[in-house]
Amino acid sequence: MNIVTLTTDFGLANAFVGTMKGVILARAPRATIVDLTHGVAPGDIRAGAFALLAGCRYFPNGTVHVAVVDPGVGGPRRAIAVRTRDYCFLGPDNGVLSWALARETVRSVRQIANARLWLQPVSRTFHGRDVFAPVAAHLARGGSFHRVGPELADYARLPWPAWRETGGKVTGEVLVVDRFGNAITNIPEVGLPAGMFSGLVCVGRRRWCRLGTYYAAVPPGQAVALFGSSGFLEIAVNGGSAAARFGLRAGSRVTLRRDDSAESRPLCRTTR
Template identity: 60%
Template sequence: MQCITLTTDFGHRDGFVGIMKGVILTRAPRALLIDVSHEIAPGDVRAGAFVLMNAHRYFPPGTVHLAVVDPGVGSSRRALAVRTRRAFYVGPDNGVLSWAVSQDPVLEARWIENSELFLQPVSQTFHGRDIFAPVAAYLCRGGRMSRVGPEADDWIRLPRPDPIRSGADAASGEVLYVDRFGNAITNLPVELSPRGAPRIRGVFMVRKRSSARFPAHAFYGAVSRGRPVAVPGSSGFWELAVHGGSAADKYGLRPGDPVEWSTATGLPCSSGRPRSA
């Protein structure tokens, strides 16, 4: 039984997700459909790319990953299918697939252009139903990539910021993603300070209209409730959190906010006061 994962910004209020699943199961009745997330903020391609990047590695070889975060639906943006060493990826060519795809050697990429595979007539507002779901089902059944469309080589790679090291004891980066709990996931890898060491070292800071200081600990509850803390997250990146609360709400953290890490003491930063309103 072949897996197809779904990552979208459709939510669950409307019928979009169920309709896509119906199309897939009509064409690939034995497919195992797995929801990664349908709560990506509407049109937030970068958030979709992060969620897919964080999830794809946990699925078996041959999985088809279908991602539809598609603010350009109906425009001139192209549709893309990619085959890597371990999986297939189907979605709009806007970068939503690119962070996941970059973690595995690409064997083949194709523009999705073969209308014989589509659900007709094709709507200009719901390519998830009419183009992406049918193509995902086709690949799930063992269909050939060459039939999907012509080779693609100039597809969009969404820039992903790399952290900047300043010696062994300091680095700077940014917030990549804010999760449902209000934890701000940075692009700073947990290897900055080794997990399992007797003491996880360093302080993380975010400098905005005012600054916030997040001491590094192994888990959220290492500080009192309501206090800021940085923890090595399950995604492999450091997270800025508030024990029992939301760091995003308390400190106004958003994707793109700059983050600094250092093991130095006496850093010129506040002790975790929220930003002014």
């Protein structure tokens, strides 16, 4: 396979993304480059990690996943390459790869240190172009993984906010807010305790919305809680932004509690 995906916080207003693609194609002309996203908020490592986690597993085996959300570029942070059973991952060693890697079988971790593979001279501020893109091209065209640099014992891990079950309640938090204003939490659909699917969702103290199975399960302008395509509980507004309406952001606490009378009352409570 010679597929390369790109996940960055570069946006599309400047030439950063196109330049990375040019470097890859100059060295691996047969590569297929897929934009996973370039809409990560600047420097938001957590949002980048979630985007990679949400999207990487849908690609064919052998895909090279490049994630560049790199506020520490030019500093002491390492650049790393990770080979798993199915993929290769490249990025700064700041945790942006770690949520995706937690679902993978990691086979080898190496520091990207072989300057002969890089684009010279190397900018102190654009390792996406000069380091990650040429190494991605090397791997996409079948180059040896061990050539990227020395083996490492480990890599930086971004803590995954744990959800907790206590006293008939499941407590979690908002992980990210997507471009529609949906607040995606760390409460998973798979593994949720029995009975919680007819529970009450509280985000703060006062506002309520109905638990549904799709966004249009409530009239336009009303709030709804549902398990979205990512497999996690999210708070949404049909045709609007839950984040804007309720002041939700990464880290906002979310509580799902059992409610035996759920069929006769609103099922989701949302506040700041």
